[in-house]
Amino acid sequence: MDTQDPSRRPTSGEGAGAKTADVYVEFNGVHKTYDGVTPIVRDLHLTVREGEFLTLLGPSGSGKTTCLMMLAGFEAPSAGAIRIDGRAVDAVPPRKRNIGMVFQNYALFPHMTVGANLAFPLQVRGLDRAAVAERVHRALRLVRLEGFEDRHPNQLSGGQQQRVAIARALVFEPRLVLMDEPLGALDRRLREEMQFEIRRIQRTLGVTVVYVTHDQQEAMAMSDRVAVFNAGRIEQVDSPEVLYEEPRRPFVASFIGDNNLLRGRVAAVDGDTCDVRVGDVVINAFMVTRHEVGDDVVLAVRPERTGLVSEAGTYTNEFVLRVEDMAFLGDHLRVLTNIGGHGFVVKIPNIVGHGGVLAGEGVHIGWATLDCRAMRPPEDESSD
Amino acid sequence: MLTASAGAPVMTSARHLGPGHYAHVVFCVLVFVFLIAPILVVVPLSFNAQPYFTFTEGMLRLDPDAYSLRWYTMVATSDAWLRALANSFLIGGSATALATALGTLAALGLSNPAMPARPLVMGLLISPMVTPVVISAAGMFFFYSTLGLTQTYLGLILAHAALGTPFVVITVTATLTGFDNNLLRAAASLGAGPWRSFRRVQLPIIAPGVASGALFAFATSFDEVVTVLFMGGLEQRTIPREMWAGIREQISPAILAVATLLIIFAVALMVTVEWLRRRSQRERG
Numbered sequence: 001m002d003t004q005d006p007s008r009r010p011t012s013g014e015g016a017g018a019k020t021a022d023v024y025v026e027f028n029g030v031h032k033t034y035d036g037v038t039p040i041v042r043d044l045h046l047t048v049r050e051g052e053f054l055t056l057l058g059p060s061g062s063g064k065t066t067c068l069m070m071l072a073g074f075e076a077p078s079a080g081a082i083r084i085d086g087r088a089v090d091a092v093p094p095r096k097r098n099i100g101m102v103f104q105n106y107a108l109f110p111h112m113t114v115g116a117n118l119a120f121p122l123q124v125r126g127l128d129r130a131a132v133a134e135r136v137h138r139a140l141r142l143v144r145l146e147g148f149e150d151r152h153p154n155q156l157s158g159g160q161q162q163r164v165a166i167a168r169a170l171v172f173e174p175r176l177v178l179m180d181e182p183l184g185a186l187d188r189r190l191r192e193e194m195q196f197e198i199r200r201i202q203r204t205l206g207v208t209v210v211y212v213t214h215d216q217q218e219a220m221a222m223s224d225r226v227a228v229f230n231a232g233r234i235e236q237v238d239s240p241e242v243l244y245e246e247p248r249r250p251f252v253a254s255f256i257g258d259n260n261l262l263r264g265r266v267a268a269v270d271g272d273t274c275d276v277r278v279g280d281v282v283i284n285a286f287m288v289t290r291h292e293v294g295d296d297v298v299l300a301v302r303p304e305r306t307g308l309v310s311e312a313g314t315y316t317n318e319f320v321l322r323v324e325d326m327a328f329l330g331d332h333l334r335v336l337t338n339i340g341g342h343g344f345v346v347k348i349p350n351i352v353g354h355g356g357v358l359a360g361e362g363v364h365i366g367w368a369t370l371d372c373r374a375m376r377p378p379e380d381e382s383s384d
Numbered sequence: 385m386l387t388a389s390a391g392a393p394v395m396t397s398a399r400h401l402g403p404g405h406y407a408h409v410v411f412c413v414l415v416f417v418f419l420i421a422p423i424l425v426v427v428p429l430s431f432n433a434q435p436y437f438t439f440t441e442g443m444l445r446l447d448p449d450a451y452s453l454r455w456y457t458m459v460a461t462s463d464a465w466l467r468a469l470a471n472s473f474l475i476g477g478s479a480t481a482l483a484t485a486l487g488t489l490a491a492l493g494l495s496n497p498a499m500p501a502r503p504l505v506m507g508l509l510i511s512p513m514v515t516p517v518v519i520s521a522a523g524m525f526f527f528y529s530t531l532g533l534t535q536t537y538l539g540l541i542l543a544h545a546a547l548g549t550p551f552v553v554i555t556v557t558a559t560l561t562g563f564d565n566n567l568l569r570a571a572a573s574l575g576a577g578p579w580r581s582f583r584r585v586q587l588p589i590i591a592p593g594v595a596s597g598a599l600f601a602f603a604t605s606f607d608e609v610v611t612v613l614f615m616g617g618l619e620q621r622t623i624p625r626e627m628w629a630g631i632r633e634q635i636s637p638a639i640l641a642v643a644t645l646l647i648i649f650a651v652a653l654m655v656t657v658e659w660l661r662r663r664s665q666r667e668r669g
Contacts, residue, residue, distance in 0.1 A: 072569075072573060073572075074569055074572075093572070094569070094572040094573055095572045095573070095574075095575050095576060095577060096575075097573075098575070099573060100573070101569070101570065101573035103566050103569070103570060104566075105564070105566060107564065107566040107567050107569065107570035108570075109567060109570075109571075109585055109589075110589065111588045111589055120571070120574055120576070120584070121574035121575050121576075124574060124575040124576050124580065125575060168570075168574070169573075172574065172575065
């Protein structure tokens with residue numbers, strides 16, 4: 001199960017591959033505090049591969065933007081080192097890092113035309129007039145804004161300004177581009193369109209992208225890998241599929257998609273599985289981390305991984321639960337039940353047989369051992 | 385909904401017709417008259433054909449012969465007035481350049497959160513604006529005389545620069561509060577050094593604030609008489625100093641002609657400031 005992750009420590013999960021040639025960015029033991037007391041980022045280890053689209057995902061205040069700013073050079077780590085392309089960058093000012101950056105509010109120069117905005121980094125680099133014009137044109141074609149050279153940013157829609165900001169971050173052909181919640185100001189439809197657009201551009205150019213967002217769907221849709229931040233730490237770095245299917249921490253389990261989290265105590269251990277007592281029931285679960293009898297654990301069960309039991313013995317865990325509330329949502333029924341004193345949500349697809357579920361009555365549901373993951377509770381995290 | 389929308393205009397028009405409203409309008413007009421009449425009355429008087437400061441009978445009858453341009457001619461041909469004009473522009477221009485450069489730098493520094501003792505420094509820089517001019521002028525006189533700067537152009541330029549700097553600090557600081565510092569980060573990420581970021585990104589955006597600060601600094605120097613009385617020698621007589629002499633020594637309506645020219649100049653300055661303000665508003669969209 002854990003083959004993709006040879007180390008048990010999620011924060012150093014990429015440690016085994018960190019020394020390979022395709023590593024482009026490396027955070028090594030990076031710590032950040034503004035007042036010397038409150039840590040913003042704690043002991044952070046992270047590698048970004050060349051050509052990879054890596055997203056830093058987390059709630060606001062979890063340290064993801066601070067990490068991006070340290071990578072860009074606008075903030076300095078309090079401890080630890082950041083390497084770009086094998087070179088320590090602590091002493092390199094932002095303007096010498098050759099990193100493209102897309103800001104949350106785009107940060108287009110309002111007094112310059114689109115063409116002048118794009119020409120700016122090229123003029124700084126001393127390109128001649130013809131080369132500047134050619135590259136500006138190419139960058140605008142890449143973001144599908146040909147012919148917009150002479151407009152001012154305030155004459156453009158939000159989505160167009162976004163495209164200009166992306167073009168400006170790419171026009172000087174940096175190998176690394178950072179994006180700080182670039183789609184935050186756009187409406188939902190435009191945001192989804194731009195997700196595909198940014199992904200297309202990134203694949204076309206093969207550029208390495210580090211992307212910051214608090215929107216887990218956005219992270220899932222765009223990224224090769226996602227680093228999930230919580231309270232200044234990385235909880236897990238993995239592909240979207242692995243994060244969803246094999247969360248290693250309760251925070252990841254609840255932040256990515258829906259999950260029922262149940263607190264319980266290990267009653268018996270058998271290889272990779274264990275029996276966990278939750279209130280008055282015992283649940284058989286897969287152990288993400290090693291546990292002994294008597295350990296407190298958190299169980300995570302996804303609502304859509306539970307099923308109606310039509311024939312007893314289909315699942316390793318089967319219970320008859322009282323239906324406390326239910327909602328019909330078209331393609332599925334969302335049923336609120338109770339297990340061992342915890343609220344427990346069950347998602348029942350709109351297929352034959354689901355009509356038999358009635359509020360106030362019992363429903364016979366079950367799930368497999370592998371769909372029930374036993375993890376260390378969050379309190380233990382700081383003690384390792 | 386229909387009644388509400390129909391009712392609203394009726395309410396407002398009723399308010400327009402109230403006696404309180406007329407009293408308010410009359411009061412406002414009186415305020416304007418009080419403020420502007422003493423200034424405007426100078427304009428027709430400056431065309432007086434007689435060497436008086438009052439309206440002659442001919443002027444009141446609108447007799448063309450009662451009006452003349454003789455005082456304007458006199459100003460335009462007087463060495464003293466022309467030298468005063470040159471001095472005013474030389475001292476005002478130099479003091480403005482100095483005040484604008486220093487005031488803008490100060491405002492940039494004061495807008496940096498990392499700058500220590502910001503309120504104190506701000507207070508010191510603003511102090512020439514709140515200190516009575518007589519006091520700063522007397523202080524400067526004693527201080528500058530030990531340095532040998534009294535009765536020199538440099539001395540007056542420095543003194544006027546000190547008086548004009550607060551205006552630049554205030555207008556530029558106000559403009560900087562609306563400035564998006566991410567633009568400087570963007571410029572840095574695109575490879576621009578601090579000087580290029582300032583000149584190509586920040587300065588163009590805060591330019592209206594810098595320009596209106598400069599205009600205020602210039603106006604301060606241009607109509608300043610107290611410091612000039614203390615520090616200026618015969619060589620450094622400016623227009624206000626010459627007007628002061630004109631009133632005290634040779635009561636001549638020539639100063640009315642100069643006053644009229646200054647009013648026109650002041651209006652032009654104000655129009656420029658307003659135009660700059662609107663332009664910057666438009667650019668920020």
